[in-house]
Amino acid sequence: MSVSKNLQNFTQWGRKIVAVGRNYRDHCAELGNPIPKSPLLFMKPPSSYLIEEAGPILIPRGCNDIHHEVELGVVIGSKCQDVSEKEVLNHVAGYALTLDMTARDFQNEAKAKGNPWAMAKCFDTALPVSRFIALNEIPDPGNVELWCKVNGEERQRGTTSDMIFSISHLISYISKYFTLDEGDLVLTGTPAGVGPVKEGDVLSCGITDLIEMNFNVKRKL
Ligand SMILES: CC(=O)CC(=O)C(=O)O
Ligand SMILES: [Mg+2]
Numbered sequence: 001m002s003v004s005k006n007l008q009n010f011t012q013w014g015r016k017i018v019a020v021g022r023n024y025r026d027h028c029a030e031l032g033n034p035i036p037k038s039p040l041l042f043m044k045p046p047s048s049y050l051i052e053e054a055g056p057i058l059i060p061r062g063c064n065d066i067h068h069e070v071e072l073g074v075v076i077g078s079k080c081q082d083v084s085e086k087e088v089l090n091h092v093a094g095y096a097l098t099l100d101m102t103a104r105d106f107q108n109e110a111k112a113k114g115n116p117w118a119m120a121k122c123f124d125t126a127l128p129v130s131r132f133i134a135l136n137e138i139p140d141p142g143n144v145e146l147w148c149k150v151n152g153e154e155r156q157r158g159t160t161s162d163m164i165f166s167i168s169h170l171i172s173y174i175s176k177y178f179t180l181d182e183g184d185l186v187l188t189g190t191p192a193g194v195g196p197v198k199e200g201d202v203l204s205c206g207i208t209d210l211i212e213m214n215f216n217v218k219r220k221l
Contacts, residue, residue: 003077003093008132010075010096011051013183017044017127019071019100020170023163023189030192039165039173042117044100044187048126052213058220059199060103060123066217068197069100069190070148070156070205072141074167075132080180085168092171093182095138097130097146097211099203100187104196124220128203129185130213137210141167145208146191150201158191 007013021040022028028035050057059066077093100121107120138144141160148156165173167188174180197203199219206212 003134007075007077007093007183010132010183010185011046011049011129014046015181015183015185017046017048017185017187018174018180019044019121019187020165020189023165023170024158024191025162025164026158026192027190027194030194035164039170041174042121044127045122047124048122050125050128050215052128052130052215056125056216056218057101057128057197057203058123058125058218061220063103063105065103065105065196067102067104067194068148068150068155068203068205069102069194070146071098071100071187071190072144072146072160072207073098073129074141074171074186074188076180076182076184076186078182080171080175083172083175085172088168088171091180092135094135095133095141096185097133097205097207097213098185098187099128099148099205099215100190101126101128102194128213128215130211133211138207146205147208148193148203148205150195150197150203152202152204155195156191156193158193160188162191163188
């Protein structure tokens with residue numbers, strides 16, 4: 001797919017962000033969650049994007065347990081509606097390295113009450129994101145090593161080959177229920193090792209041999 005120069009600024013488009021949860025067995029196990037039979041989906045708003053130069057990750061007011069979740073993001077290049085798994089890669093413009101920051105205490109409370117996860121997943125700065133990564137930089141999205149460190153100490157290392165549902169399956173599945181548009185981002189779930197960060201920490205993550213990003217963590221005043 002040829003990518004318009006403009007799409008390299010996908011975070012400024014204000015497009016949808018669809019996130020997949022529980023897509024790695026080891027992560028399901030660490031939080032005691034069942035293995036899903038079909039993709040578990042939720043949304044994050046474009047106002048949650050945080051690019052590296054823009055400042056720190058802000059722990060939301062009242063949150064005492066914010067977790068890092070490193071994930072591969074997929075940038076949609078053209079409208080996806082009822083797209084078959086075989087066709088999906090024709091609609092992918094590129095990728096991004098992301099952190100699905102999660103207020104775990106808010107999420108646990110919401111889960112216990114059967115409420116939605118918006119407070120846990122949608123706060124400002126809940127989606128630190130890298131530059132646009134072109135298709136040729138990730139020749140095989142099904143075999144990408146992701147890592148995450150807190151103050152230099154490794155917390156997460158996993159590979160997209162361990163996803164329960166592949167990128168093709170996820171995007172085809174989503175497109176059967178709602179349309180994905182150019183500039184939308186799909187977060188593909190996190191491997192094991194999620195855990196807390198606190199004010200003053202430095203959170204780093206990367207794709208091995210390709211990209212690294214670093215964020216300071218502060219509490220929102
Ligand atoms: C338990 C979660 O927060 C689900 C999620 O986002 C994931 O990546 O898994
Ligand atoms: Mg996640």
